[in-house]
Amino acid sequence: MNKTLNQKAWFLVLPAFLLVAFTAVIPLMTVINYSVQDTFGHNVFSWVGLEWFYEIIHSSRMHESLGRQALFTTIILLIEVPLGIFIALNMPKKGFWASFSLVIISLPMLIPGNVVGTIWQIFGRKDIGLLGHTLAGLGINYNYAENILSAWITIITMDVWHWTSLVVLLCYAGLQSIPDAYYQAAKIDQASRWSIFWYIELPKMRGVLLIAILLRFMDSFMIYSEPFVLTGGGPGNSTTFLSIDLVNMALGQFDLGPASAYSLMYFLVVLLVSWVFFTVMTSIDKKGDV
């Protein structure tokens, strides 16, 4: 077959290509470029190959941050997902109170991360903070600046406060889409509350839950401003998560090469986990349909 060759079509792709180039490809290439070079300032660079990657992979500093990060993300997912489902299940379904609770629930999400950090920093202070002062008054030893456990509890509580609403909203939307007939049928079949949840609500929420978990995983894995404002990564390094560590390395120590290698690997970890999670969940979905 004789096809007409028309290269004009490339022009149609050009705007999208340029957009992607400026937002993703060029910044990413810059980072890749840094990650294989070393510099001693004055804009002089020298080629070092994969040395930085090797160093970062074997650095206990990255391992520790990654461990803390994984622990943090696991804990908040374990709290936020069930809590979000629970709240969504118990929210009013219609009328004034439904809109009212939606607004109240969404408020924390609208607050920028560094403001959330500041709010909790003040909230937890012993001298002027409501929480810190109350706990001190009760004789509880709470100090997020000195005590590791206090710092972790505060950061986790803060994240749960900030982001559970996202899970709630998504689950709520999923629940709203279940036709009344399902509940009526369940009533007639004499299903228990647990059965209704397990056989009707949870399966119908699966799609939105997948998105909620994925978003919460990515977001929490990249968390920066809230813990940075609250504890600055301390006490010691106990709340130094990956992105805090990375910023320290890149902008604090100005180790551009290692930091670039670090950030690329960081990016790959997020990508890999998301991909695995998504693939596994959708393949379970497909299996269910056959």
Add this chain to the structure above:
Amino acid sequence: MAKITFKNLAHSYLAHPKSPNDYALKKTNLTLEDGVAYSLLGPSGCGKTTLLNIISGLLMASEGKIYFDDKDVTFLDTVDRNIAQVFQFPVVYDTMSVRKNLAFPLKNRGEDSAYIKKRVEVIAKSIGMEDILDKKASGLTADAKQKISLGRGMVREDVNAILLDEPLTVIDPHVKWELRLQLKVLHKEFSHTMIFVTHDQTEALTFSDQVVVMNDGVVVQIGSPEELFEKPAHTFVGFFIGSPGMNIFKADVMHDIATIGNVKLKLKSSYKKLTGKIELGIRPEYIKLSEDSGDIKIEITRIEDIGYHKIVRAKHQDMNINIIVPEDIKITKDFKYASFDTNHIFIYQDGWLVEPMGGSHE
């Protein structure tokens, strides 16, 4: 299984209903006999589903009482009423297999597993699903899912009634016939009281022993398909059942003479003096056409040949008259007269059938 009785039952979705129009279901007294297949027939929004949900207890009636046999169940929970209901759209538990879906109502009631297994197989057989019992329900077609819903409704032997809320809406037309037939078979087999809600007269007339016709929140007639056809108790029934529906003319009635427009018709019997809106009704099947003589002069506007009979659309002055003529009779526009079969003329007062003096028709 039980006889279902409504006493002065009414329902309004408003908290403080003021006028009769605020009621979705107006005051109803009705008895549904045990083991009979009923249809609730009426246009959308006439209160069928409301009535159904009141029976199943998904809705609590705002006034009146409902009894299963002699037991007052007005305030009883759905679970305690022991009712099965199938909905307009298939409801299956997606993550369960077909078998588990069918077993679910029995399992929840704590039946023993040997019985459940046996019973599920009986039901699976009667809905033709014994081969796919272990398949997951989520991947099936809408027809199959609705069959599962039907099966789940049928699986409990001791239910007081099985309620079907327009269950064939989502089903393809050719499968509809099959499912309706299956429903009839299931009814014969298990002889549950069945209440089938529909707005489709064919569905109602083919499925049920007794049809309950509703309009505007009122039960206008309850009877066998023949009764509804031969003797509509309300102009609505006459009009709603049959295709085309009954001819209904504004009329004046004096003793045994009815006047339509300026035509006088001799009736079979005499009526007492009537007030209000008086109408005369006759089914298109009982009007005969003639070229030269008859009760009423007409002008034929259109003849529709629909195969097994012809529908003739005609006019007398500004009144429309529909006439059904058997396929083998030739009709032309030269037919200028129509005669009414007096055995099938009914007189209605404010919509409701009036019996003549000295006994009823036939």
